[in-house]
Amino acid sequence: MSTTGRTTGRRVVITGIGVVAPGSMGREGFWEMITAGRTATRRITFFDPGRFRSQVAAEVDFDGRRQGLTAHEVFRNDRFVQMAMVAADEAVADSGLALGSGALEGPDPDRVGVVLGSAVGATMRLENEYVAVSDAGTHWLVDPQYASQFLHHALVPSCGATELAVRFGAHGPATVVSTGCTSGIDAVGYGSQLIEDGDADVVLAGASDAPISPISMACFDTIRATTGNNDDPAHAARPFDARRDGFVMGEGSAVLVLEELEHARRRGADVYCEVSGYANRCNAHHMTGLRPDGVEMAEAIRLALDQGRIDADEVGYVNAHGSGTKQNDRHETAAVKLSLGPTAQRVSMSSIKSMIGHSLGAIGSIEIAATALAVQRGVVPPTANYAVPDPECDLDYVPNTAREQKVDVALSVGSGFGGFQSAIVLAHPTRRTP
Amino acid sequence: MTELVVTGIGVVAPTGVGVEAHWSSLVRGEPAIRPIVGFDPAQYGVSLAGQVTGFVPTDHVDPRLMVQTDRWTWMSLAAATLAAQDAGYSAPEDAYATSVFLAAGSGGNEFSQHEIQGLWAKGPKSVGAYQSIAWFYAASTGQISIRDGYKGPSGVVVSEGAGGLDSIGWARRVVRRGTPAVLVGGTEAGVTPYALLCQATSGRLSTATAPEDAYKPFDRRASGHVVGEGGAILLVEEPGAARARGVERVWGEVAGHGATHDAHHHADAAPDARQYARAIQLSLADAGITPEEVDLVLADGAGVPELDALELEALQRVFGGRADPVPVTAPSSWTGRLMAGGSALNVATGLLAMRDGIVPGTAYLDDPVDAPGLDLVQHSRAQQVETVVVLARGFGGFNSSLVLRRPAEERTS
Numbered sequence: 042m043s044t045t046g047r048t049t050g051r052r053v054v055i056t057g058i059g060v061v062a063p064g065s066m067g068r069e070g071f072w073e074m075i076t077a078g079r080t081a082t083r084r085i086t087f088f089d090p091g092r093f094r095s096q097v098a099a100e101v102d103f104d105g106r107r108q109g110l111t112a113h114e115v116f117r118n119d120r121f122v123q124m125a126m127v128a129a130d131e132a133v134a135d136s137g138l139a140l141g142s143g144a145l146e147g148p149d150p151d152r153v154g155v156v157l158g159s160a161v162g163a164t165m166r167l168e169n170e171y172v173a174v175s176d177a178g179t180h181w182l183v184d185p186q187y188a189s190q191f192l193h194h195a196l197v198p199s200c201g202a203t204e205l206a207v208r209f210g211a212h213g214p215a216t217v218v219s220t221g222c223t224s225g226i227d228a229v230g231y232g233s234q235l236i237e238d239g240d241a242d243v244v245l246a247g248a249s250d251a252p253i254s255p256i257s258m259a260c261f262d263t264i265r266a267t268t269g270n271n272d273d274p275a276h277a278a279r280p281f282d283a284r285r286d287g288f289v290m291g292e293g294s295a296v297l298v299l300e301e302l303e304h305a306r307r308r309g310a311d312v313y314c315e316v317s318g319y320a321n322r323c324n325a326h327h328m329t330g331l332r333p334d335g336v337e338m339a340e341a342i343r344l345a346l347d348q349g350r351i352d353a354d355e356v357g358y359v360n361a362h363g364s365g366t367k368q369n370d371r372h373e374t375a376a377v378k379l380s381l382g383p384t385a386q387r388v389s390m391s392s393i394k395s396m397i398g399h400s401l402g403a404i405g406s407i408e409i410a411a412t413a414l415a416v417q418r419g420v421v422p423p424t425a426n427y428a429v430p431d432p433e434c435d436l437d438y439v440p441n442t443a444r445e446q447k448v449d450v451a452l453s454v455g456s457g458f459g460g461f462q463s464a465i466v467l468a469h470p471t472r473r474t475p
Numbered sequence: 476m477t478e479l480v481v482t483g484i485g486v487v488a489p490t491g492v493g494v495e496a497h498w499s500s501l502v503r504g505e506p507a508i509r510p511i512v513g514f515d516p517a518q519y520g521v522s523l524a525g526q527v528t529g530f531v532p533t534d535h536v537d538p539r540l541m542v543q544t545d546r547w548t549w550m551s552l553a554a555a556t557l558a559a560q561d562a563g564y565s566a567p568e569d570a571y572a573t574s575v576f577l578a579a580g581s582g583g584n585e586f587s588q589h590e591i592q593g594l595w596a597k598g599p600k601s602v603g604a605y606q607s608i609a610w611f612y613a614a615s616t617g618q619i620s621i622r623d624g625y626k627g628p629s630g631v632v633v634s635e636g637a638g639g640l641d642s643i644g645w646a647r648r649v650v651r652r653g654t655p656a657v658l659v660g661g662t663e664a665g666v667t668p669y670a671l672l673c674q675a676t677s678g679r680l681s682t683a684t685a686p687e688d689a690y691k692p693f694d695r696r697a698s699g700h701v702v703g704e705g706g707a708i709l710l711v712e713e714p715g716a717a718r719a720r721g722v723e724r725v726w727g728e729v730a731g732h733g734a735t736h737d738a739h740h741h742a743d744a745a746p747d748a749r750q751y752a753r754a755i756q757l758s759l760a761d762a763g764i765t766p767e768e769v770d771l772v773l774a775d776g777a778g779v780p781e782l783d784a785l786e787l788e789a790l791q792r793v794f795g796g797r798a799d800p801v802p803v804t805a806p807s808s809w810t811g812r813l814m815a816g817g818s819a820l821n822v823a824t825g826l827l828a829m830r831d832g833i834v835p836g837t838a839y840l841d842d843p844v845d846a847p848g849l850d851l852v853q854h855s856r857a858q859q860v861e862t863v864v865v866l867a868r869g870f871g872g873f874n875s876s877l878v879l880r881r882p883a884e885e886r887t888s
Contacts, residue, residue: 092598092599093599094599117741150738151735151753155736160611160612160613161611162582162612162633167673168591171588171591171595171669172595174669174672175591175592175595175669177595177596178591178592178593178594178595178596178597179596181514181588181592181668182514182515182518182668183668183669183672184518185518185519185520185672185675188672188673188676189676190676191676192672192673192676193673193674193676193677193742193870194741194742194871195673196581196665196670196673196674197580197581197633197635197814197870198612198633199633199634199635199638199869199870199871199873200741200870200871202633202634202736202871202873203736203741203870203871203872203873204741206736206737206738206872207738207739207740207741207872209738210738211736211738212735212736212737212738212750212753213735213736214641214644214734214735214736215634215734215736215738215873216632216633216634216638216641216734216873217632217633217634218630218631218632218633219579219611219612219613219631219632219633220613220616220629220630220631221611221613221617227630231630231645231648234648234652238648238651255594255595255599256587256590256591256594256602256606258599259590259594259599259602259606260590260602260606260607260610261607262599262602263600263602263603263604263606263607264604264607266607320628321628321629321630322571322626322627322628323575323617323620323621323625323626323627323628323629324626325570325620325621325623325624325625325626326621327621328543328608328614328617328618328621329607329608337626340571457613458607458608458611458613458617459608459613459614459616459617459618459620459629460617460620460621461613461617461629
């Protein structure tokens with residue numbers, strides 16, 4: 042079966058980046074933090090985690106009002122939507138595109154799309170409201186007199202795409218993508234496909250999740266996916282290290298402005314990088330388990346490179362999923378070896394989850410933002426908290442210190458519950474295309 | 476060039492389990508909206524819903540899998556199997572040749588309510604190991620992929636009621652990029668206490684207690700809609716691949732799709748129907764057909780007077796110039812609105828109408844509003860159907876339009 046990618050000659054570039062991440066403020070704060078190797082993991086402050094197995098998370102000190110949202114926007118929206126709105130504001134401003142009400146000289150609004158990823162949507166608000174309407178879990182027949190009027194928004198996460206479409210007057214195709222922890226990569230991949238296929242010229246693509254709430258912590262507790270390293274929160278996330286014992290929950294959002302290459306050129310836009318390829322495969326194995334061989338992720342990587350007509354030996358940086366679970370990091374190391382061959386031994390590979398935790402669906406877009414900045418700036422962020430090598434994870438994980446390195450081609454990869462594996466390829470604008 | 480054909484349909488809906496049960500219920504005009512069973516909804520101000528009463532999960536889902544999943548996923552697993560059976564499809568040797576690309580809406584409601592209830596009443600240790608995989612929106616897609624061994628690029632899109640059509644739009648991109656078969660559509664199971672309360676906050680649910688008063692799209696006495704559960708999953712294939720595996724029956728071609736967003740307000744539809752009309756126009760242009768070639772429109776049929784009026788305005792913008800009024804029916808009126816499942820079920824209904832030359836009427840459409848240039852179908856009728864437009868809207872401003880056609884070699888006109 043044919044496995045080619047591009048359906049047209051239309052190419053996609055990133056012209057704007059906005060980030061809401063733990064431990065920092067905005068895109069530049071995020072970049073400064075991850076290249077300094079600083080961690081934002083801490084004991085949970087959002088609620089008393091005393092009765093939970095994992096008591097550590099990477100929280101964002103986020104206040105929607107202080108980030109420019111109106112009181113109404115904060116009132117009606119879950120935290121995941123609020124963070125997406127703030128990230129999108131920064132991305133659009135960064136792109137220089139005139140979008141939104143009153144914009145006279147911007148792109149055709151009918152040709153602007155929105156693709157927002159989220160693994161768990163408005164879970165925090167749904168839980169908080171449930172506590173009220175059920176009187177802390179004592180009534181199965183919940184009481185409507187204690188209900189917010191915006192619960193339909195919370196029930197269906199498509200509200201996130203709506204808020205962005207309304208905010209920027211985007212009349213093109215809009216959707217939320219919810220493929221668990223690959224949502225953030227898939228959202229950027231789908232957004233690129235909208236442009237490639239000629240259905241949009243500009244797409245706001247990204248992801249957002251705010252899962253640091255009791256039900257989310259409890260459900261990862263029971264399957265022991267999250268860390269039990271509560272005594273040293275700042276060093277709890279240890280991807281690829283032999284002592285790793287699970288991921289640290291995070292939250293946040295990143296939104297990118299994707300733009301058709303000629304559209305960006307015509308207006309003289311600054312380009313971070315090109316989105317050269319994207320692919321997704323399923324392992325059809327287990328909802329949460331990963332086989333150590335990494336075959337399906339390797340397949341996704343190989344296809345994504347094929348789409349960009351990029352040889353494995355051109356890849357200089359792999360932004361890893363690197364969640365810090367025993368099985369993930371082993372699986373992913375195998376997948377990179379399988380797909381990149383000898384290049385795997387010299388490629389730089391790092392996990393920023395060591396610093397900002399694992400924000401489920403959001404992290405894929407945050408990692409793409411980090412990868413795009415790495416390509417643009419010639420600096421590779423490190424894997425923090427790395428001290429004890431694991432014989433099964435024997436690649437170059439850029440331990441603890443950022444590395445200056447010109448990167449022509451970078452990969453960002455992810456795995457998610459449901460058995461999903463996604464890979465996206467970013468290329469420097471000056472990379473010579475064959 | 477036709478990119479996709481529908482080769483299999485799996486229905487789990489208030490009208491029945493299986494495509495023929497659904498169709499005979501519609502053709503006979505048997506409304507599936509009834510008083511809610513399973514819990515007492517009195518305090519939500521809503522008493523009716525379209526529930527899937529004839530569904531026995533153990534007939535379709537392994538009990539070991541049932542305990543890990545919500546009712547929403549049981550219905551998806553069942554519908555996926557029915558679709559594959561209907562298509563005579565078994566997993567090909569190349570596991571990457573099949574994708575699962577579904578719409579989701581509200582996730583695993585009953586399962587999750589139970590676990591959150593336990594968490595707050597008893598503490599974190601009462602939360603079971605399966606909450607992490609039962610509730611989230613990708614659960615059904617992931618479980619189908621694993622059960623059936625499908626390793627192609629999987630996806631989950633959420634655009635409320637428009638999701639079922641949008642999943643087919645996205646499946647075309649998957650097929651263009653080399654995967655020949657995709658399971659699309661979706662199901663929904665939100666007739667549960669908390670999910671019903673959440674849906675009621677939209678302000679669009681009818682408070683009527685008699686089915687004949689509750690959900691009456693395009694009727695002068697329309698007062699909102701009724702929610703339901705279930706939906707449909709369809710198998711769509713690249714035509715050459717379908718032929719190569721010797722497929723015996725093609726339900727129809729997916730000839731065009733268009734999607735837009737009102738981008739007007741977080742809840743209210745835009746007052747001018749321009750973007751809704753544009754979605755329809757995009758789908759016709761994509762299919763390379765004119766409005767004159769459309770034999771039937773399956774409308775979104777919100778049942779909310781203002782939304783009905785906007786839908787008719789959009790249809791008039793597109794079809795108003797025709798010499799003969801285009802027939803418009805709203806089959807959701809028989810089942811209630813199934814959110815992500817509803818528009819997928821309407822695709823099934825459109826293909827059935829095409830097969831049998833029967834157009835189902837709109838339930839309880841006793842006193843239609845004025846709709847110049849449009850033919851609102853009150854009662855089921857015999858009519859040749861070669862080309863169908865299926866419409867869907869999602870809460871917040873999503874507009875989606877899909878064009879289905881009888882396969883070119885079988886077309887009479």
